[in-house]
Amino acid sequence: DAGITQSPRYKITETGRQVTLMCHQTWSHSYMFWYRQDLGHGLRLIYYSAAADITDKGEVPDGYVVSRSKTENFPLTLESATRSQTSVYFCASSETGVNTEAFFGQGTRLTVV
Amino acid sequence: DQQVKQNSPSLSVQEGRISILNCDYTNSMFDYFLWYKKYPAEGPTFLISISSIKDKNEDGRFTVFLNKSAKHLSLHIVPSQPGDSAVYFCAAASDTGYALNFGKGTSLLVTP
Numbered sequence: 196d197a198g199i200t201q202s203p204r205y206k207i208t209e210t211g212r213q214v215t216l217m218c219h220q221t222w223s224h225s226y227m228f229w230y231r232q233d234l235g236h237g238l239r240l241i242y243y244s245a246a247a248d249i250t251d252k253g254e255v256p257d258g259y260v261v262s263r264s265k266t267e268n269f270p271l272t273l274e275s276a277t278r279s280q281t282s283v284y285f286c287a288s289s290e291t292g293v294n295t296e297a298f299f300g301q302g303t304r305l306t307v308v
Numbered sequence: 309d310q311q312v313k314q315n316s317p318s319l320s321v322q323e324g325r326i327s328i329l330n331c332d333y334t335n336s337m338f339d340y341f342l343w344y345k346k347y348p349a350e351g352p353t354f355l356i357s358i359s360s361i362k363d364k365n366e367d368g369r370f371t372v373f374l375n376k377s378a379k380h381l382s383l384h385i386v387p388s389q390p391g392d393s394a395v396y397f398c399a400a401a402s403d404t405g406y407a408l409n410f411g412k413g414t415s416l417l418v419t420p
Contacts, residue, residue, distance in 0.1 A: 226406060228407055230410075235412065236412060237314075237397060237411055237413050238352070238410040238413075239410075240407045240409075243406055243407050251406075253407060285351055285352070287351075296342055296357060297354075297408055298354070299351030300351050301349075301350055301351045302350070302351050
């Protein structure tokens with residue numbers, strides 16, 4: 196199916212574990228983004244990527260690592276999960292990244308216990 | 309510091325009436341503004357946008373107004389329907405930035 200998909204939809208992990216959230220888009224959009232949504236904060240940008248092998252930090256990058264070896268995939272890794280990283284994570288993509296809408300995945304609800 | 313602000317966390321409107329959602333921004337470099345709608349357990353979906361060269365954009369029941377001098381935009385929904393009940397996010401971007409800056413969202417409830 197065309198679109199942007201995230202996996203898993205739900206994840207519970209323990210403090211200190213490494214966890215990777217996956218994001219795949221079928222549009223060949225150049226730009227991809229990771230946001231987290233928390234009560235009282237709205238959507239905050241974690242990392243973004245302008246193209247394969249080009250990534251940059253957003254507003255809240257600490258504790259996260261991203262890679263983009265292929266245009267269609269943009270995984271987000273929590274190297275050592277903390278309770279403060281309990282959140283809903285959204286991946287998004289856009290064609291140009293500038294003055295254009297972004298398309299979002301359905302989200303991954305991550306709970307760190 | 310939050311550059312896009314939605315100061316009303318929630319809004320309740322009767323079906324058939326107008327819903328007005330407000331958004332303020334602080335960065336004068338922003339020149340493109342969007343509204344997203346989000347249902348529970350789903351990702352945000354694009355609703356409507358406006359470029360800074362315009363002061364109004366309309367799409368069916370949805371109209372966005374932009375007042376650049378006041379750094380303020382609003383989304384009008386007329387007439388409101390129960391299916392419009394969702395969280396609405398205001399977002400802004402500049403042509404030098406690659407990501408959208410979001411507000412905290414306003415939860416709209418449309419009652420029958």
